Amino acid sequence: VTELIELAIGGAAVSQIYAGSKSYDVICRFDEESRNSPEKIGNLLLTSASGAKIPLSQVCDIRMTTGASTITREMNKRHLTVRVNLRGADLTGFLNQANKHIGQQVTYNRDTIRLKWAGQFENQSRAYSRLGVIVPLALGVMLLLLFGACGKFRQAALMMSVVPLALFGGMLALNIRGMTLNVSSAVGFIALIGVAIQNGVIMLSQINNLRESGYELKEAVIAGTRHRFRPVLMTATVAVLGL
CATH class of the missing domain: 1.20.1640.10 (Multidrug efflux transporter AcrB transmembrane domain)
Structure with missing residues (x-):
């Protein structure tokens, strides 16, 4: 399933072309009309071990949804970075105000979600x-x-x-x-x-x-x-x- 989705939607290297000392991958993927909707993606055919052709929609649920474009992990835990550029303010004072507002206005499970300030603040604290x-x-x-x-x-x-x-x-x-x-x-x-x-x-x-x-x-x-x-x-x- 993963190989079919990668080849059909993202594209995969199927060969290489050499030009002098440099090599270039040849990327192959399905045309846009075959992958521009969940229904058409569900019609992609999988090949079973016996050689039978099975539509992708019979083995997985395909739907449009929203989510993170990338999922990063740190120490085997999901990790999300929010970047802030601070100008004209004291870093320590800003963090105190930010922690105060987060504690008052943001509700999250503190047992499963951990908030950590890093970057310049971490270097300054050290x-x-x-x-x-x-x-x-x-x-x-x-x-x-x-x-x-x-x-x-x-x-x-x-x-x-x-x-x-x-x-x-x-x-x-x-x-x-x-x-x-x-x-x-x-x-x-x-x-x-x-x-x-x-x-x-x-x-x-x-x-x-x-x-x-x-x-x-x-x-x-x-x-x-x-x-x-x-x-x-x-x-x-x-x-x-x-x-």
């Missing part, structure tokens, strides 16, 4: 999971390195205190520009944290040098800020332009 481990670990290593360089935990904590301010400024800049938080901006935040801590190291090292030279704390802070403001500004500007 990246966020890794960043959730890498970023705290990197900040902890930075704190230890700063403590080893300064010898005082208070000064190391003071330099790390610029991180929340840098994050606040970065989020404010994203909001002003109408951008959303994604993997690319998360990588930019990592670079921003590094630049902010580097500027803190430059500033604090100058203040410590002035303190060792006999300056009072207030005078050392004012003089150190005045002397290192331009180098810090140049470093931050180069980092911004580079990113």
Whole structure:
């Protein structure tokens, strides 16, 4: 039955033609008048093992219906993909709204049908999971390195205190520009944290040098800020332009 339907409706390769080093299949199928209606398809003849000719309509039910053009499977289960192109919106916020509307307006059997978000969202979730481990670990290593360089935990904590301010400024800049938080901006935040801590190291090292030279704390802070403001500004500007 399958071979007859394939040959009559879809066509099948019955031979090959060679042209030089290339080969081309010769496709054969029934003419359109013999396959343009369920009745005519039912009149197609099958050949039994004894050689008898049997109409196709006697062994199967032929009717017009609607359905999927293709059926795909993943892990031995039927799989249907719905593609979405998202622009001008936060991916996480969009998915939260989509899940909310699906839960309220779409009814389906959750025991037999499973909904899964994949593609960019899956990659972003995987990246966020890794960043959730890498970023705290990197900040902890930075704190230890700063403590080893300064010898005082208070000064190391003071330099790390610029991180929340840098994050606040970065989020404010994203909001002003109408951008959303994604993997690319998360990588930019990592670079921003590094630049902010580097500027803190430059500033604090100058203040410590002035303190060792006999300056009072207030005078050392004012003089150190005045002397290192331009180098810090140049470093931050180069980092911004580079990113």
